[in-house]
Amino acid sequence: MNHHRSLDLNLDAVAIDPFSINSREALATKFGDEDDQELQLKEKTEDSSIFEVLRAELARITMENKKLNAMLESITCDYANLSNKMIDLAMRKSKILGTLGHSNCVSSEEDLCKIVTKETSTNACKVQICVDSNLVVRDGYQWRKYGQKVTKDNPNPRAYFKCSMAPSCPVKKKVQRSVKDATILVATYEGKHNHNPLSQLDDNNNNDNNNRDDNATILYDRKPSESLLEEEEPLIRLNSNNLVGEMARTLSKDPSFTAALANAISGRIMQLQSTTR
DNA sequence: CGATTTTGACCGGCGC
DNA sequence: GCGCCGGTCAAAATCG
Numbered sequence: 001m002n003h004h005r006s007l008d009l010n011l012d013a014v015a016i017d018p019f020s021i022n023s024r025e026a027l028a029t030k031f032g033d034e035d036d037q038e039l040q041l042k043e044k045t046e047d048s049s050i051f052e053v054l055r056a057e058l059a060r061i062t063m064e065n066k067k068l069n070a071m072l073e074s075i076t077c078d079y080a081n082l083s084n085k086m087i088d089l090a091m092r093k094s095k096i097l098g099t100l101g102h103s104n105c106v107s108s109e110e111d112l113c114k115i116v117t118k119e120t121s122t123n124a125c126k127v128q129i130c131v132d133s134n135l136v137v138r139d140g141y142q143w144r145k146y147g148q149k150v151t152k153d154n155p156n157p158r159a160y161f162k163c164s165m166a167p168s169c170p171v172k173k174k175v176q177r178s179v180k181d182a183t184i185l186v187a188t189y190e191g192k193h194n195h196n197p198l199s200q201l202d203d204n205n206n207n208d209n210n211n212r213d214d215n216a217t218i219l220y221d222r223k224p225s226e227s228l229l230e231e232e233e234p235l236i237r238l239n240s241n242n243l244v245g246e247m248a249r250t251l252s253k254d255p256s257f258t259a260a261l262a263n264a265i266s267g268r269i270m271q272l273q274s275t276t277r
Numbered sequence: 278c279g280a281t282t283t284t285g286a287c288c289g290g291c292g293c
Numbered sequence: 294g295c296g297c298c299g300g301t302c303a304a305a306a307t308c309g
Contacts, residue, residue, distance in 0.1 A: 144282085146282090
């Protein structure tokens with residue numbers, strides 16, 4: 001990782017190169033120039049010592065930056081490992097059979113943990129999901145409800161949905177609360193999507209940064225006939241580099257943080273200047 | 278005002 | 294043929 005570029009904080013500071021006369025002039029402009037003549041005199045007599053101190057300070061800050069990046073990498077790695085384990089536990093517990101379709105996307109770990117069981121029929125697949133309210137299953141696709149019926153074997157109404165993400169998409173789903181446990185939604189999917197789910201469309205739209213992926217996304221890429229009986233690791237995409245970038249972006253947008261950081265840097269430089277005089 | 282949901286009517290398959 | 298049942302349609306209502 002290039003630690004000089006990794007945290008692009010976009011500070012409103014001059015590009016400081018302690019070995020450049022121009023930069024020192026810029027420093028003087030930015031932080032106040034009380035006495036140009038005195039400064040020039042000191043520069044001539046104390047240049048070498050100032051440069052040495054600044055060089056040491058730059059090395060120290062560089063090392064500190066490396067340590068911070070290493071810590072961040074470690075935290076990110078731990079987070080990814082924990083996410084993996086949590087999702088893996090949810091998958092083992094759920095004893096998932098079959099699949100939602102050729103390509104399915106669960107929008108979050110929270111949703112995944114709510115999946116209880118799945119079972120397949122001939123062309124359709126059945127999913128049971130615990131939900132809080134409404135017959136809404138967030139499965140990565142956009143649905144339009146076109147009917148609702150109360151069936152004979154279940155007092156809970158069955159809702160009928162069509163995929164509305166593409167006009168020609170033939171996929172339908174039925175969602176109904178379980179007779180045994182009303183907190184469980186039974187969703188039956190029929191057909192095969194002829195387009196990508198919402199999250200992947202979003203990814204495609206983020207042309208400014210193709211690697212950006214803020215959420216952990218679980219992707220299955222399997223034909224409907226293929227079984228999920230054998231335990232299989234879901235593909236989890238966690239991009240630590242993007243997490244670092246996102247943190248940097250967030251911090252750089254915080255005026256109080258950038259002001260405090262700029263103030264700390266300038267204060268440190270001023271302190272160095274005063275101690276070397 | 279367009280998109281989505283609701284809901285009663287309608288349709289087709291199936292068993293008797 | 295009739296009735297039952299699940300699935301779909303489409304107009305009205307509702308939502309954002």
